[in-house]
Amino acid sequence: MKVLFLGTSSGAGKTTIVAMYCRYLSRNGISVAPFKASNLSFRSCRTDNGEIGIGQAFQALASGIRPEVDMNPILLKPLGDGKIQLLLKGVPDRIISNKDPLDIQMATTEACKAFDRLSVKYEAVVCEGSGSPAEINLRDRDIANIGMMRERNIPAVLIGDIERGGVFAALYGTWKLIPENQRGLLKGFIINRFRGDLTILDSGITRIEELTDMKCLGILPYVNLSFPEEDSLSNRHKLESDEKYIKNLDSMIDKAERSGFDFRTLEKIAKE
Amino acid sequence: MNCIKKKVKEEIERGCIGSNLNCPYYPSHFFGQDCTFCYCPFYPCEDTTFGKFINSKRGKKIWDCSDCLFIHRSEVVKFVMDHLRAGIDCDDDKVKEIFQEAKKRFWRRGKAFMVLGATSDAGKSVTVAAICRILHRKGLIVSPFKSQNMSLNSMVTRTGSEIAMIQTLQAQAAGLKNTDFHMNPILMKPKGDTVSEVIVDGEHFADYDVTAYYNEFVPGPGKDTVKRSVDFLLGRYDVVVMEGAGSPAEINIYDCDIANMKAAEIANANCILVVNAEWGGSFAYALGTVELIPENDRKRIKGIVINNVRGDPEKMRSGANEIEKILGIPVIGIIPHVDVKLPSEDSESFRNSRIVGDGSVRIVVVKFPRISNFTDLDPLSLEDATIVFAECPEEFEGADVIVLPGTKNTISDLEWMKNSGIASKIISMKGKVPIIGICGGYQMMGSTLLDPNGIEEKIFTKVDGLGFFDNITTWKDGNKCVRRDRGTIVTTGGLITGYEIHSGVTEVNEKPLFNIEKLGKNDPEGSVRENEMLFGTYLHGVFETVDSRRYFLSFVKGAKIGRGVDYFQFVDESLDKLADAFEKSLDVDKMMDIIGVLR
Numbered sequence: 001m002k003v004l005f006l007g008t009s010s011g012a013g014k015t016t017i018v019a020m021y022c023r024y025l026s027r028n029g030i031s032v033a034p035f036k037a038s039n040l041s042f043r044s045c046r047t048d049n050g051e052i053g054i055g056q057a058f059q060a061l062a063s064g065i066r067p068e069v070d071m072n073p074i075l076l077k078p079l080g081d082g083k084i085q086l087l088l089k090g091v092p093d094r095i096i097s098n099k100d101p102l103d104i105q106m107a108t109t110e111a112c113k114a115f116d117r118l119s120v121k122y123e124a125v126v127c128e129g130s131g132s133p134a135e136i137n138l139r140d141r142d143i144a145n146i147g148m149m150r151e152r153n154i155p156a157v158l159i160g161d162i163e164r165g166g167v168f169a170a171l172y173g174t175w176k177l178i179p180e181n182q183r184g185l186l187k188g189f190i191i192n193r194f195r196g197d198l199t200i201l202d203s204g205i206t207r208i209e210e211l212t213d214m215k216c217l218g219i220l221p222y223v224n225l226s227f228p229e230e231d232s233l234s235n236r237h238k239l240e241s242d243e244k245y246i247k248n249l250d251s252m253i254d255k256a257e258r259s260g261f262d263f264r265t266l267e268k269i270a271k272e
Numbered sequence: 273m274n275c276i277k278k279k280v281k282e283e284i285e286r287g288c289i290g291s292n293l294n295c296p297y298y299p300s301h302f303f304g305q306d307c308t309f310c311y312c313p314f315y316p317c318e319d320t321t322f323g324k325f326i327n328s329k330r331g332k333k334i335w336d337c338s339d340c341l342f343i344h345r346s347e348v349v350k351f352v353m354d355h356l357r358a359g360i361d362c363d364d365d366k367v368k369e370i371f372q373e374a375k376k377r378f379w380r381r382g383k384a385f386m387v388l389g390a391t392s393d394a395g396k397s398v399t400v401a402a403i404c405r406i407l408h409r410k411g412l413i414v415s416p417f418k419s420q421n422m423s424l425n426s427m428v429t430r431t432g433s434e435i436a437m438i439q440t441l442q443a444q445a446a447g448l449k450n451t452d453f454h455m456n457p458i459l460m461k462p463k464g465d466t467v468s469e470v471i472v473d474g475e476h477f478a479d480y481d482v483t484a485y486y487n488e489f490v491p492g493p494g495k496d497t498v499k500r501s502v503d504f505l506l507g508r509y510d511v512v513v514m515e516g517a518g519s520p521a522e523i524n525i526y527d528c529d530i531a532n533m534k535a536a537e538i539a540n541a542n543c544i545l546v547v548n549a550e551w552g553g554s555f556a557y558a559l560g561t562v563e564l565i566p567e568n569d570r571k572r573i574k575g576i577v578i579n580n581v582r583g584d585p586e587k588m589r590s591g592a593n594e595i596e597k598i599l600g601i602p603v604i605g606i607i608p609h610v611d612v613k614l615p616s617e618d619s620e621s622f623r624n625s626r627i628v629g630d631g632s633v634r635i636v637v638v639k640f641p642r643i644s645n646f647t648d649l650d651p652l653s654l655e656d657a658t659i660v661f662a663e664c665p666e667e668f669e670g671a672d673v674i675v676l677p678g679t680k681n682t683i684s685d686l687e688w689m690k691n692s693g694i695a696s697k698i699i700s701m702k703g704k705v706p707i708i709g710i711c712g713g714y715q716m717m718g719s720t721l722l723d724p725n726g727i728e729e730k731i732f733t734k735v736d737g738l739g740f741f742d743n744i745t746t747w748k749d750g751n752k753c754v755r756r757d758r759g760t761i762v763t764t765g766g767l768i769t770g771y772e773i774h775s776g777v778t779e780v781n782e783k784p785l786f787n788i789e790k791l792g793k794n795d796p797e798g799s800v801r802e803n804e805m806l807f808g809t810y811l812h813g814v815f816e817t818v819d820s821r822r823y824f825l826s827f828v829k830g831a832k833i834g835r836g837v838d839y840f841q842f843v844d845e846s847l848d849k850l851a852d853a854f855e856k857s858l859d860v861d862k863m864m865d866i867i868g869v870l871r
Contacts, residue, residue, distance in 0.1 A: 173560025
């Protein structure tokens with residue numbers, strides 16, 4: 001099983017939803033590992049064999065396994081002044097910058113190798129995209145989104161953040177800007193951070209399903225999470241204990257199931 | 273009438289004077305106005321383009337044109353001067369003739385121009401402010417407009433109407449002295465999770481839940497209100513810069529949305545779409561927004577602005593070119609992130625940070641769930657202060673000043689404060705640091721609060737306040753106090769300004785904090801116990817004067833006494849910086865073409 005969660009923007013809720021799905025699968029007896037090909041983040045976590053993005057460490061916890069470097073083979077730590085430290089397979093490799101950019105081909109190859117190793121070891125690999133997959137100015141440099149879709153044919157689910165408004169535009173626009181030969185891999189979408197009356201969304205959802213052929217998997221409520229989101233936007237959450245984190249995910253899963261979240265279709269997508 | 277005629281005669285004899293910078297009332301309307309005719313030679317023109325009949329206090333019908341700008345346009349002044357000079361004592365018919373000729377030559381219905389955003393917080397308000405200032409600097413007479421605003425930050429206009437704070441800021445950007453309720457004719461103030469108080473034409477109209485608002489209000493009074501206001505503004509200003517609300521592409525409620533494309537249609541406005549690049553996905557948001565809007569409306573969108581770009585804006589260029597090609601709409605600006613301090617519109621801004629500044633005085637503000645008018649705190653950032661919006665008792669540790677700000681639901685938020693442990697923490701700090709309550713926060717500082725009819729939210733027969741003041745606040749009926757104030761601090765005589773918006777009435781049994789000038793008399797306002805460092809007032813904007821900040825900071829041990837920066841001036845300079853930044857990255861000529869005014 002493999003599936004890639006993409007976001008229409010950063011902060012759309014990818015990290016949490018990946019963790020939630022990892023927990024869902026592991027609760028159902030499926031061995032699962034998280035994966036994010038490349039990660040741009042200040043915050044990292046030490047594993048037995050190197051550093052990875054903190055998001056993947058949390059997702060490993062949700063999967064009930066120890067974190068390892070293959071879960072995030074490319075980690076980019078901003079150093080300021082346009083300089084970025086590249087950690088390759090968990091180990092500092094070199095400093096990259098505008099003048100001396102990341103070798104995308106090399107990075108993609110390494111990411112694919114790591115993904116393949118996880119695919120052998122685990123029944124399911126749940127992948128997380130990075131930022132938006134529709135940054136058309138950076139299309140050739142994308143690894144974690146359309147890069148992995150292209151290289152490993154991973155079916156994808158798009159997450160839109162409704163809190164900021166414009167979620168239908170974001171879903172449709174993102175879908176439309178994915179290269180045509182890969183658009184077919186976009187199988188479903190999720191509306192995240194919703195508050196209020198669900199039925200008000202119906203006509204909009206139907207329209208997006210018709211326009212894009214993506215299936216709406218569900219609408220997730222706004223949750224104030226007590227563990228760090230992985231991007232640099234919100235940094236006020238403190239690290240909480242592991243049990244509380246798992247309990248939070250469980251309650252998210254329960255709430256999602258009660259609200260009719262379509263885990264079955266998601267499973268079908270991941271098995272394709 | 274004869275008195276006015278005499279004044280006009282004097283004005284004509286004096287000749288054109290341009291802006292009268294020495295007049296204490298300058299500008300009565302807008303910076304740069306022509307003050308030659310302080311008394312209008314055409315009064316009463318009785319032309320409803322420029323004014324209306326109102327009832328005087330004595331019940332007589334009088335012609336009110338206090339919001340007319342026509343006679344303050346220099347080209348009109350010059351024309352009138354040239355024609356009236358010839359015969360100073362010309363009769364009424366002659367004056368009427370000249371008036372008709374002046375109207376024919378110089379009056380044009382203004383151009384409407386709309387700024388849409390792909391999301392909330394896309395930077396619409398700031399873009400409108402920047403454009404208002406750019407056009408004002410070009411000598412155009414400009415008004416901001418937002419048909420429907422949802423915000424708990426509101427302000428009071430010259431005539432005592434309530435509108436959103438952000439339109440007041442944009443009016444300042446446009447160089448206007450006064451705001452008018454037509455600039456924001458519908459203001460929604462959320463009071464529960466689904467119910468909002470709806471203010472129409474600056475006054476309380478009714479409470480609506482989401483369904484009733486869309487089904488009853490919007491198709492009926494809503495649409496008419498927008499039309500009336502748009503007509504009013506277009507009759508007076510060269511350009512009306514309209515702001516959308518949220519995203520215009522909420523296809524599930526498209527037909528009920530009067531804040532975006534419907535308003536554009538009513539005003540016949542060309543639009544630009546602003547997208548915030550900060551969160552990523554900006555091209556997708558732009559494309560999706562344009563393409564989900566029905567074709568008829570889509571045609572109005574003539575430009576795209578990519579806003580708030582961090583890093584090198586040129587990196588966005590290739591993507592912008594591709595979007596231009598797909599949509600056939602030019603990207604008229606890629607605007608870098610601009611670092612200016614301006615009042616922020618709504619609590620969305622708390623999403624990123626609840627700490628402002630890094631000065632030595634730690635000012636801790638209770639972040640009520642229904643916090644309102646939190647821009648009251650903004651002037652304090654001019655001082656050597658750190659402002660923390662606190663949600664738990666621990667954050668009050670080490671506070672040098674505590675502020676209880678305004679709230680939409682005073683009693684509910686008071687209960688929240690008690691349950692969160694914040695109330696007892698604040699009580700334990702009484703007498704150790706200054707505690708300042710504003711509006712709802714002031715009401716909480718009293719001994720008792722009663723809302724026997726559930727005016728504000730729901731029925732509360734008797735609730736204990738914090739007990740700092742021996743005051744009782746009661747919500748008796750829906751009567752709301754909405755007014756602007758000016759006065760002095762009782763103990764120092766320092767200047768104080770502000771405005772009141774509240775429906776509760778407080779029986780005060782304390783020494784007053786301020787004296788408010790009212791029709792030549794002094795009205796006591798607020799409560800103070802200086803020895804316990806307790807201060808309470810109904811005045812929003814209370815920290816805007818230098819004297820006020822100096823007074824309150826004098827109670828903080830070791831604090832530097834006020835920096836003496838004028839807040840209006842500070843905001844004005846920030847608006848100039850903002851406009852400079854936009855001018856650098858925005859194709860202004862292209863924008864002028866879209867607006868439809870000659871460059």
